[in-house]
Amino acid sequence: MSTIVVLSGSPSAVSRTAALSAHLAERLRLGGHEVRTVHVRDLPAEALLSADTGHPRIAEVVGLVGEADGVLVASPVYKAAYSGLLKTLLDLLPQFAFAGKVVLPIVTGGSPAHVLAIDYALRPVLTSLGADHVVPGWFVLDRHITIRGDEAGLDPDHAAPLYRVVDAFAAAVAARRPLLAAS
Numbered sequence: 001m002s003t004i005v006v007l008s009g010s011p012s013a014v015s016r017t018a019a020l021s022a023h024l025a026e027r028l029r030l031g032g033h034e035v036r037t038v039h040v041r042d043l044p045a046e047a048l049l050s051a052d053t054g055h056p057r058i059a060e061v062v063g064l065v066g067e068a069d070g071v072l073v074a075s076p077v078y079k080a081a082y083s084g085l086l087k088t089l090l091d092l093l094p095q096f097a098f099a100g101k102v103v104l105p106i107v108t109g110g111s112p113a114h115v116l117a118i119d120y121a122l123r124p125v126l127t128s129l130g131a132d133h134v135v136p137g138w139f140v141l142d143r144h145i146t147i148r149g150d151e152a153g154l155d156p157d158h159a160a161p162l163y164r165v166v167d168a169f170a171a172a173v174a175a176r177r178p179l180l181a182a183s
Contacts, residue, residue: 002173004028005068006037009075009086013041016145017108019152021074024106024166028072031170036064040089048088058092065093070102070173072166073126077109081121096130102176104169105137108145115139135172138165 006025010017018039025035038061040048047055053062065071075082105122107114118137126134140162144155154162 001032001034002069002170003034003036003067004070004072004170004173005064006035006072006074007065007086007089008037008039008041009073009083009089010039011041011083011085012076014147015076016140016142016147016152017074017076019147020106020108020140020145020154021072023152023154024072024074024162027163027166028170031167033070033170033173036068038064040083040085043089048085048092051092053092061089062093062097065097068101069176070104070169071098071131072104072106072169073122074106074108075122077107077114077117080114081117082107082125087125090125090129093129098126099130099132100176101131101133102169102172103131103134104166105134106140107137108140108142110142112139112141133172133176135169136165138162 006021008018008021025037028035043057047058075086103126105118107118118139123134144158146153
């Protein structure tokens with residue numbers, strides 16, 4: 001069984017990005033993957049801001065990422081880039097934390113003008129962390145996500161393409177696991 005870590009980078013307690021992350025994590029679980037979700041907003045702020053990699057919660061996240069076969073990185077767009085909260089966590093990961101992993105960037109935002117945040121802001125950071133397989137990411141407009149309690153609902157006309165991307169990511173993670181075990 002493949003292990004996937006979902007990094008949800010929204011700073012908001014009520015968040016379309018967080019709800020979408022939970023929805024996609026459940027889809028991956030139903031596909032047979034072990035999924036661990038990290039809501040970066042729930043990590044200790046002082047440890048994040050002081051770059052305290054020795055803090056038990058930060059060390060736990062670093063360990064989860066290190067053991068994962070795949071990483072789904074989700075963030076809302078702020079100022080044409082991913083959230084600063086997510087950046088703070090990514091800065092604490094080891095230089096090649098994503099080496100040997102399949103990585104899927106998912107970005108949410110209010111305008112189609114923000115779609116470029118995936119390739120011009122987030123993808124370079126994921127690659128700099130050693131990811132040699134960043135699958136094509138996906139941008140989801142806020143208006144296509146509804147929040148029902150802790151769950152996300154997706155506009156049916158826009159859910160299918162997102163599911164294809166997530167399923168392709170899951171397949172790439174599953175295919176990569178035997179290759180890593182053999183090396």
